[in-house]
Amino acid sequence: MNFRQEKTFQILVSLVFSLIVYITGIGAITALIFTNATPTLADEYNKQILVGVDFSGRDLTSDSFTKSILRKSDFTNANLSGVSLFGAHLEGANLEGANLSYSTLDNASFNKANLTNAILEGAFAFHTQFRGAIIDGADFTDAFLREDTQKELCEIAKGINPITGNDTRDTLFCD
Structure with a gap:
């Protein structure tokens, strides 16, 4: 050739x-x-406006919601384990029964959010706001919280998580 x-x-x-x-x-x-x-690719919802979106029952473990606006969104029974919600706005969101274990919740706002029976085990929530949140039956085992936030949550803490069997007050080390 x-x-x-x-x-x-x-x-x-x-x-x-x-x-x-x-x-x-x-x-x-x-x-x-x-x-x-x-x-099956991870979704990035970073810095998005997702007001009132229905994420209920979904497996969101590979997703990220950093600095997103998620007011009044529905995360009922969603798996958010290990997810970043850093700086997210979840005011009035429904997280009933959601798994937030080992998630990054720092600088997030859960004001008036429903966290009934949610699992926050090992979550990093140092600068997180929970004003007016419902935490009945929530499990905060080994969650990283500021002392003043922990005291605020103790004022309203009650119930036992139906999945882990842990008492909310015990997981927050309330007196």
Whole structure:
């Protein structure tokens, strides 16, 4: 093969390879469209306005909600374990039965949020606000809270978490 034939052959091989990749990609997209399947990729909801959105019952463990506005959103029975809610605004949100264990909640606002039976085990919530929140049956085992926030929560703490069996007051080390 001379140089010209070799170059033509390389171009042809490259075009065939590109065509195969293109057809494979189109096939995958077509399969997703016609089977209603969705790829399992993490969703980033960072810095988004998501007021009143329904996330109830969803597995959100790979997602991130950093600095999002989530007022009055529904996270009932959602799995938010390990999720970042850093600086998020969850005023009036429903997190009843939600799993927030090992999540980053620092600088978030849960004012007037419903955290009934929520699990916050190991959550980092040092500069988090809970004013007017409902925490009946919430489990704060090993949650990292400021002392003044812990005292505020103790004033309203009651109930036993139905999943962990832990008393809310005990998990907050209330007197």
